[in-house]
Amino acid sequence: MSFALEYRKKHLTAPKKCEAPAPKAKAKPKRRGRKAPPKQVVVAAPPEDTRANRATVLGALLLAAAILAVFNSEGLRLVAGDLAEEEVGRPVLVVSEAWDDAMDSVGAKALMASVRGLVEEAREASWADVVVLAGGGARQGDRRIIAADVARGDITGSLPRRAKHAIEIKD
């Protein structure tokens, strides 16, 4: 906005507002023998407690170690196997093997096994599997056609050449 417009808006068009004078604060009567209460002082938040945070991290590290010991007991067994090359490490191997067997018996190793299984499936998936997934799941006839295409070599583990054609064939 130009200076002229700005000046006009500020000084010539807006009516002046008359402000009423601020009312005088009433004087409070003096009380004998009593002092005024101290003003409330706002205290800044205390600095973070390093000791408490250290304890938190230590607790977290120990809990993480416990989780790994329970759900990845096989890993412990492998590390103990390396230690067992020395005489002093052999009792550790015996304990870790017993622990691994115990975790296996309660099913604690199932979590890692299922994650590994999912990753293996993803690794071994072919483009035909991706096409089927993208199509919302293949019907039984489509699966047979795709299997036949795979057997003939028309669909390989790499880019599909006839996957689209296979899906279009109906039962």
Added chain:
Amino acid sequence: MLFPPLSFGIFFLGVFAAAWELRQWPEARKAFLVGVSYIFYACWDWRFTVLLAASSLINYTAGRLLAVTESDRGRRQLVAIAIALNLGILAFFKYFGFFMESLSDLLTQVGLQRDLPFLEILLPIGISFFTFHGISYVVDVYRGKIPAEESPLDVLLYISFFPQLVAGPIIRASDFLPQLKTEPKLDRAMVANGIVLILLGLFKKMVIANYLANELVDGVFFDPSAFSGPDLLLALYGYAVQIYCDFSGYSDIAIGVAGLLGYHFKPNFMQPYRAASLREFWQRWHISLSSWLRDYLYKPLGGSHHGTAQTHRNLLITMLLGGLWHGAAFTFIVWGAIHGTALVIERMILAFKPAPVQIVQLAGYGPVGRVLAFGAMGGQAFGKALSVFVTFNIVCLAWIFFRSESISYALVYLRGLTDWSGPVERATPFLVALIFVSLAAHFVSEGLVERISAKLHDAGALTLGAVLGFGILFIWAMAPGGVAPFIYFQF
């Protein structure tokens, strides 16, 4: 000792507990951290701890002598001697064999074959990194950025601190030494950030980098003549992702571990593959090295203050030596030369580039102006996308030489990229998705990691322990078997 395995976890648990217990006794804490850092280094080869100590003491002594020397000439001579000693150690261990082999080849070619002295020299791990730390300390003292340390303990800790000892980041003396003067603190942000970075680093290295190396890159680069163009291109992009995840993963773990011990390290990578120019790429890739080369090599050579020709010369020298720093081979020199040449050409193009269209001004010219502004926005966006694509492919071209065993292998690879007639064997959905998602992650918000770690600021030990424990568990479950060494350990 490597970061991922269980042994490091046990090691760090003990170090963390003891280091914070010693917080009230700063000298004892520093001595303890120096001790464990030397134990960490000794796990590779205990003999090189002597070299590490010698390098640290040379730099400490140089600093003390600079503090008591007043004449400019004397101080310059001291700096020169210290730098020469540092580089001499590096040159002997890293480049002696390369030099003798190259000299022998040259003499054979000109008919002057000789039996040159043969020395089998082991490369001390991390020598390139701790040499640069030492030079950084001496030069910063000379420039007055930091005072010379009176206690050798501080210099020993700065150079040998285990999170960054073997593969960086290259921490500046002026950034780290002042932190040793104050009482270390551990706040919630450092805790949360440390845990998130450690998990992120482990995922990048153990899952992404290891799968790409095992299932794609190593096989294709071993014999590029056996693969078709599409496989070579996929492996090249795969290597770009692998080396990023491998190196930035290590940096993330190092920064996270240092943070949990109360020390702040600057970021070393900032989504480098979203760079729209080579210059921007080097502001995002291995930031600690590129800034070190800028401050201790490029600027002392004259930088960009003495005309165009000298600027270009300085850029080329800096990038050539940066390439040589990575390894004693002509492939690394070619890698540096490609980056140097590309940077020079980029500067030349930018010197003639017209000023970008001011979209806001265009929009002020009514409907026609708004249409033009919209078109200009689209054009700029397309131009930016094209710049990012071109920059990424120039970087990948250089990676061919970085990864190849020799120049001839690299040339075979380049020739193979033009042949698309063969079958495609390696492009499985898993690998393509891994590469695509990893590259796409470069374009997410830059503050995403901080926002994720902010959600853990108020978490207690139970939540943090569950996140860390199950995080590591899932990473181990997803990762391929074995522990591949970090790529930058060889530097």
